[in-house]
Amino acid sequence: xSPILKMTFGRLALALPMLxxxxxxxxxxxxxxxxxxxxxxxxxxxxxxxxRQFDASLGVNRPVLAQYSxxxxxxxxxxxxxxxxxxxxxxxxxxxxxPVTLSLAVLVMIVIVPxxxxxxxxxxxxRGPADRLLQAIAGFAIALPNFWIGTGLVLLxxxxxxxxxxxxxxxxxxxxxxxxxxxxxxxxxxxxxxxGLALQVRGAMIDVLSKDYIRSLRxxxxxxxxxxxxxxxxxxxxxxxxxxxFQLLGLLAGAVVIEQLFNLPGIGTVLVTxxxxxxxxxxxxxxxxxxxxxxxxxxxxxxxAAVANPRARGR
Amino acid sequence: xxxxxxxxxxAAAAAITAGATACSSATxxxxxxxxxxxxxxxxxxxxxGTGTFNPWLAPDGDNEYLQLEGAVYDSLxxxxxxxxxxPGLAIRWKFTSPTTLMLTLRPxxxxxxxxxxxxxxVKANLDYAKTxxxxxxxxxxxxxxxxxxVNPTTVRLTSATPEPDLLTDFAxxxxxxxxxxxxxxxxxxxxxxxxxxxxxxxxxxxxxxWTFTRRAHYWDAAQYxxxxxxxxxxxxxxxxxxxxxxxxxxxxxxxxxxxxTDQASGLHVxxxxxxxxxxxxxxxxxxxxxxxxxNVKVRQALNYALDRPAIVKALAGxxxxxxxxVIPPGMPGYSQAANSYYSYDPAKARRLLAQAGxxxxxxxxxxxxxxxxxxxxxxxxxxxxxxxxxxxxxxxADFLSQAYSGKWPAIVFSWTPIPPAQNxxxxxxPTGLGNFDHSTDAQxxxxxxxxxxxQGAEQATALTQLVQAVNTDGWFLxxxxxxxxxxxxxxxxxxIGQRAVCPLYSFRPAA
Numbered sequence: 169x170s171p172i173l174k175m176t177f178g179r180l181a182l183a184l185p186m187l188x189x190x191x192x193x194x195x196x197x198x199x200x201x202x203x204x205x206x207x208x209x210x211x212x213x214x215x216x217x218x219x220r221q222f223d224a225s226l227g228v229n230r231p232v233l234a235q236y237s238x239x240x241x242x243x244x245x246x247x248x249x250x251x252x253x254x255x256x257x258x259x260x261x262x263x264x265x266x267p268v269t270l271s272l273a274v275l276v277m278i279v280i281v282p283x284x285x286x287x288x289x290x291x292x293x294x295r296g297p298a299d300r301l302l303q304a305i306a307g308f309a310i311a312l313p314n315f316w317i318g319t320g321l322v323l324l325x326x327x328x329x330x331x332x333x334x335x336x337x338x339x340x341x342x343x344x345x346x347x348x349x350x351x352x353x354x355x356x357x358x359x360x361x362x363x364g365l366a367l368q369v370r371g372a373m374i375d376v377l378s379k380d381y382i383r384s385l386r387x388x389x390x391x392x393x394x395x396x397x398x399x400x401x402x403x404x405x406x407x408x409x410x411x412x413x414f415q416l417l418g419l420l421a422g423a424v425v426i427e428q429l430f431n432l433p434g435i436g437t438v439l440v441t442x443x444x445x446x447x448x449x450x451x452x453x454x455x456x457x458x459x460x461x462x463x464x465x466x467x468x469x470x471x472x473a474a475v476a477n478p479r480a481r482g483r
Numbered sequence: 484x485x486x487x488x489x490x491x492x493x494a495a496a497a498a499i500t501a502g503a504t505a506c507s508s509a510t511x512x513x514x515x516x517x518x519x520x521x522x523x524x525x526x527x528x529x530x531x532g533t534g535t536f537n538p539w540l541a542p543d544g545d546n547e548y549l550q551l552e553g554a555v556y557d558s559l560x561x562x563x564x565x566x567x568x569x570p571g572l573a574i575r576w577k578f579t580s581p582t583t584l585m586l587t588l589r590p591x592x593x594x595x596x597x598x599x600x601x602x603x604x605v606k607a608n609l610d611y612a613k614t615x616x617x618x619x620x621x622x623x624x625x626x627x628x629x630x631x632x633v634n635p636t637t638v639r640l641t642s643a644t645p646e647p648d649l650l651t652d653f654a655x656x657x658x659x660x661x662x663x664x665x666x667x668x669x670x671x672x673x674x675x676x677x678x679x680x681x682x683x684x685x686x687x688x689x690x691x692x693w694t695f696t697r698r699a700h701y702w703d704a705a706q707y708x709x710x711x712x713x714x715x716x717x718x719x720x721x722x723x724x725x726x727x728x729x730x731x732x733x734x735x736x737x738x739x740x741x742x743x744t745d746q747a748s749g750l751h752v753x754x755x756x757x758x759x760x761x762x763x764x765x766x767x768x769x770x771x772x773x774x775x776x777x778n779v780k781v782r783q784a785l786n787y788a789l790d791r792p793a794i795v796k797a798l799a800g801x802x803x804x805x806x807x808x809v810i811p812p813g814m815p816g817y818s819q820a821a822n823s824y825y826s827y828d829p830a831k832a833r834r835l836l837a838q839a840g841x842x843x844x845x846x847x848x849x850x851x852x853x854x855x856x857x858x859x860x861x862x863x864x865x866x867x868x869x870x871x872x873x874x875x876x877x878x879x880a881d882f883l884s885q886a887y888s889g890k891w892p893a894i895v896f897s898w899t900p901i902p903p904a905q906n907x908x909x910x911x912x913p914t915g916l917g918n919f920d921h922s923t924d925a926q927x928x929x930x931x932x933x934x935x936x937x938q939g940a941e942q943a944t945a946l947t948q949l950v951q952a953v954n955t956d957g958w959f960l961x962x963x964x965x966x967x968x969x970x971x972x973x974x975x976x977x978x979i980g981q982r983a984v985c986p987l988y989s990f991r992p993a994a
Contacts, residue, residue, distance in 0.1 A: 203881030254533035254690070254863045255673060264689075279603040325746075326729040333727035335722045336715065338692070431715075441532065441718055 172474050174376065177320070179470055190459040191243060191452075194378070195236050198448050204228065205252060208446040212296040228448075248442060248456070249449035251442070258453035259439060266432035266457070268337050269423050275354045276419055280362035281412060287362075288369025292377060302370070306363035314422050318356030318429045325352060335431035353430045357422050363417040368411045372404035379403075406477040414468030417462055485602045519699075521710035522992045525975070528723045528735035529984070531716040531751035535692040537672035539608070539615035545655040545983040547736060552659045553987045554680035554695050557600065559586065560650050561988065564980035568650045569629045571661060572600060572679075581645040588636045592702055594662040594679045602632040607663035609640075612873030615669070625657065640912055648902055655982075681707040682986070691716055706988040727970055734971040736984050739799045745970045751993075754966040755977040757804045758811045759899040761858050762961035763849060766920045767892030775845040776892055782957025784835035785847075786825040788869045795963040805963040808950050809900055809910060811917035812964075821954055832869045838919045844870025850891040851875045852882050859895055862960060886919045893960075894919050903946055911953065926952060 191195050205218035205228055223229050227238075242249060248258035290301040293417035294415055326334035338345035376382065377400055385395050424436035431437075529547035538556055541548040560576075561569040575587040592600040609630045628646070631639040640649065652658065664675035674686055681703065682695035695712040697704070715732065717723035724741045726732045726746045737745060742752055750815075765785070772775020791805035807825045810816035836842060847866070851859045856877065863873035878885045886894050898917060900906040910917035911931055931950060933945040953959070969982045974993050978983030 201881075202878075203884050207883050208881075210924075218688075253535075256533065256689070322725050322729075330729055334725040334731055335717070336726070336731065342527060377741045414586060429722060431690070431717050431726070437718060445532075 172471060174362070175474060176467065176471060183467065186463060187456070187459055191240065191456055192236075194438045194452050194455045195239060196232075198452060199232055201446070201448075203446070205446055205448065209252060209456065243283050243456070245437055247302070248453040251447055251448045251450045253442075253445045253450075258449050261450060262435065262453050262457050265433055265435045267340070267418070267436045268432050269427070269436060270338075271340070271409045272353060272357065272423055272426070272432070273416060273419050275347075275350055276358045276361070277412070277416065277471050279354060279358045280365055280415070284365035285364050285369050285401075285408075287366040288371075289348060289373055289396070291366070291370040293371035293396075295374075299370070302366065306367050309332055309363040310360050312360060314356050314360060315425050315429055318352065318426055321352045321355055322429070337430075337432045337434075353432060357419055357426050361418065365411055365415060369404065369408050374406050376404045402476065406473050409469060409473045409476060412472075413465055416469075420458060420461060514780075520708065521848070522708040524711040524713060525709035525990055526713040526715065526731065527724055528715050528717045528732045530718065530723075530736070531690075532718075533715065533717060534687075534693065535673050535676075536676035537615070537669055538656065538661065538685075539612045539724070540669075540672075541656065547911060547984050549656060549715055550987055551693065552656070552983060553680065554682040554693075555676035555680040555682050555684060555715065556659035556661065557592065559605070559653035559660065561986070562651065562654045562845040562980065562982065564978045564989070566981045568654065571654065572605075573653070576650060582642050583789050584640045584646075584649055585633070586638045586640065589639065589702065591634055592658050594678055595683055595698070596662065596664070596677070598662055598664060599635075600660060600679045601635045602638045603635070604660055604663050605638050606630040606632050607666055611661075611666045611669070612657075645699050648905065682712050683733075684757065703988070708991060711943050712987070724970075727972065730972060732972065733975040734985065734990065736768060737968040737970040740967065741804050742801065742802070742968055742970065749973050751971045751973070751976060753969040753971070753977060753985060755981050755983070756801065756811075756813065756980075757799075757964035757981050758814075759897065759967075760806075760809075760811070760961050760964050761855060761895065761897045762959050763859065763862060764894045764896050764917070764919060764959055765892070765957060766894055766922070768922065768924075768956075768958065771892075772890070773845065773847060773892040775839065775841050776847075778839040778841075779957060780835045780839040780843075781841060783825075783955075784832040784839070784869065785866060785871065785960055786957055787828045787832035787835065788866055788871070788961060789825070789862065789960060790827045790865055791825075791962045792827075794865070795857075795965075797861060798858060798962070799965045801968040803963050803970055807959070808954055809898070809907070809959060809961065810901070810903055810946065810950045814900070814903050815943035816907070816950045818947050818951065820950040821947070824951075824954055829868055836869060836871075842870075844872065846872045846874055847893055848874045848876060848891065849893045849895060850882070850885055851877050851895045852879055853877050855895040858962070862962065891919070891921050905944055907931065907949060908935055909944065911949075911958075924956075927956075954970060 204219065204223055205226060206222035210219060210222055211324050218227075227235060239249065246259065248262070250257055251261060254261065287302060291302040325331045333349055334352075336349055337350040340346050382395060382400055385399055386392075420436075423434060424439060426432070427434045427436040428440060435457060438450060439454040439458075441447075442454060485538060527550060529550055531547060531551055534551060535541055536552070536555060538548075538552040541552060558571045559573045560571045563569045570589070572589050573586040574589045577585045579585055586605070588600065588602060588605065594600060598604070609625055609628060612625045624832060627642050627644070629641045631641070633639050645703055660679065661672065662679075665672055671677075674687065674689055681701050683698055685694050685696050687693045690905060692948035693714045695714075697707055697710050697712075701707070715726070716725070717735070720738050720741065723732070723735050724745065726735065727735050727737075727745065737752070746752055759859070765782055767773050767776045768782065775781045786807060789807075791807065795803040795805045804812060806812070806822050808817060809824050812819075812822075833842075836844065849859055849863075855874065859873070859875050864876065866873055885891065886896075896917060896919075898910060899908065908931060909915045911927060912918060913921045913923045913928070927949065930945060930949040932947055935940055937945055966981065969977065969979045969985045971977055971985075971990075976991050976993050977988040979985045980989075
């Protein structure tokens with residue numbers, strides 16, 4: 169078995185108990201939320217008898233362990249229950265929302281990775297005013313909250329200039345409108361992480377370029393382009409890949425805010441509205457989905473780092 | 484149920500008072516079925532959540548769901564801009580006794596599948612509504628009704644007690660008539676409507692967007708000039724406002740804090756009459772937990788310490804009215820003299836506190852919710868000027884259970900007192916929804932009983948006395964009344980009247 173395959177199976181074996189722990193913790197934390205769902209969902213006009221009947225129909229008046237075992241049994245079979253507010257299956261709701269958040273994440277990555285590599289490498293190679301300018305801009309951009317950037321972009325490019333839509337999401341069936349609808353949210357999410365990643369690339373490249381073997385390669389007469397792309401950049405990549413993984417996970421948290429700002433019907437919006445509506449099955453489903461994504465991103469990051477750096481395969 | 488019930492309730496009450504021989508009937512059917520020219524697409528924003536096309540499961544009362552349901556369903560009645568009841572599916576009505584209402588239905592109306600909209604369909608809906616959604620207002624008021632089919636176009640509704648607000652309820656979420664065939668499996672209505680309304684659903688992304696096209700040969704087509712209607716759901720009022728100002732939306736409900744920017748952008752702002760109020764209920768008037776509240780002078784001192792015009796101006800701008808009464812101006816029970824009882828007078832407030840034995844103030848715990856914190860903090864800031872420290876505790880999921888727990892001396896609350904008599908009973912009676920600690924008071928309970936046992940001018944007098952007594956006794960800390968706001972784009976107009984949102988039939992292209 170190849171080292172990478174072995175490492176993948178090892179990580180997956182660890183992922184299962186972690187997902188179980190997250191699912192269990194989510195379920196029991198939800199039990200700590202004060203108030204009963206009946207009085208919250210039915211509102212002030214409902215009688216106590218109606219509230220009791222509603223709670224009974226949801227099964228929330230059963231012992232907590234009985235609720236947990238039946239929820240876990242269904243979750244293992246892929247059935248995350250039914251939303252208390254929309255009465256739609258939770259899996260169906262999450263699957264409908266996932267493409268939006270996935271589109272955001274993929275587009276942000278497509279934007280930030282190449283740009284950060286180019287900017288970071290250019291700064292590492294030109295340690296002068298350009299480098300200092302990059303650091304100054306990066307420090308400023310990282311400090312700006314993404315919702316502030318998003319609000320500014322909406323005011324300028326949607327409300328004043330009307331170049332992009334202020335809100336809403338168009339599906340991939342219309343690729344041009346899909347890109348247009350996501351342009352501002354992607355920009356709002358990408359600017360900070362991109363500059364952070366550029367600084368990481370810059371630091372890693374400066375470190376690698378100062379190594380003895382790079383000087384040896386140059387002394388041996390290898391073309392500068394070959395030294396840069398085949399040797400320096402490749403060896404600078406492992407810490408950059410790890411940072412990309414962190415950035416991607418950070419994007420999920422950022423997406424919760426940005427989806428609200430741009431009225432995008434993604435997982436973040438589902439999470440926020442389900443929490444507000446006290447819709448426990450939907451909250452549990454959304455949190456579990458986030459946990460799966462975190463596990464998947466970490467696994468992909470490890471695989472990518474192992475491919476880029478053979479020494480990482482045994483870790 | 485929101486503001487519009489006032490005029491309608493009064494009209495209906497007047498009809499009942501006049502006796503069974505007099506009748507309240509509609510003047511004439513609406514504009515008619517002549518197809519209007521196509522004004523294009525009307526795109527509206529609203530907080531519709533996941534949406535449902537089962538009007539009996541939609542959030543109750545006068546709210547944004549009326550646009551979603553009103554697109555595909557006809558309601559039994561409509562409400563005009565001045566609050567008057569107008570014909571919908573019902574073209575005539577008559578209270579034959581205080582507990583019996585006869586409805587005459589519009590002939591020739593059909594659901595989209597050709598099924599006739601007749602008395603049997605109305606009965607099927609009202610019978611289904613009784614069990615459809617526990618707690619929902621549109622089902623609660625129907626619970627005590629018995630519906631009988633007199634003939635295919637006549638329905639008789641009988642209730643155990645007088646229900647003067649029925650005709651208003653039928654226009655505000657309680658009168659959308661669904662095809663009885665769909666009621667056999669109501670789950671289909673979550674995403675697929677089955678109505679007789681002005682539009683048919685052509686596509687939808689549940690929870691995000693619903694697109695409709697106008698029905699050919701609709702009986703009231705002249706009221707719906709737009710060939711296509713798009714409703715978009717928004718969870719954030721800021722995002723909705725951005726969409727309005729960027730031209731993505733032709734109309735949407737608005738919050739007062741964003742209206743100024745909308746006006747500067749040239750958008751039209753529609754405001755209802757200020758009727759609803761948010762405030763603080765001083766529940767511990769027995770002084771059980773906060774001894775100071777047991778003294779009427781202290782409760783009056785708190786009221787004198789409020790600079791109501793300043794608070795209302797800060798929170799609602801020009802769309803609010805200052806006032807301390809639980810009945811807004813223009814309603815039976817309101818009196819200008821009573822409303823000016825608590826003029827802003829911090830010096831008098833300090834004197835009253837000193838006379839009550841609290842010259843250095845006291846601490847007042849208030850049960851609040853995050854959405855009300857701006858108001859509570861404004862009140863707290865002014866009370867601090869007389870030495871009273873407000874300790875705010877925010878609750879969301881368990882707010883109602885906390886409010887009814889009897890543990891809180893003061894509770895933030897929101898109310899729309901329309902129709903006045905019914906709402907005063909719900910607010911003040913020991914079993915009322917708004918009387919969080921089920922408190923009793925001999926004088927108030929006696930006045931309250933009179934408001935329920937009388938009608939017309941006598942009832943108005945009783946209401947005035949009741950509201951004045953509650954005000955003088957310092958039951959509440961109310962800064963004033965706020966309007967519902969609706970904003971439309973430069974190319975669109977609508978009429979909100981006394982509604983919470985503009986009804987679909989009021990939208991027109993701007994001249």
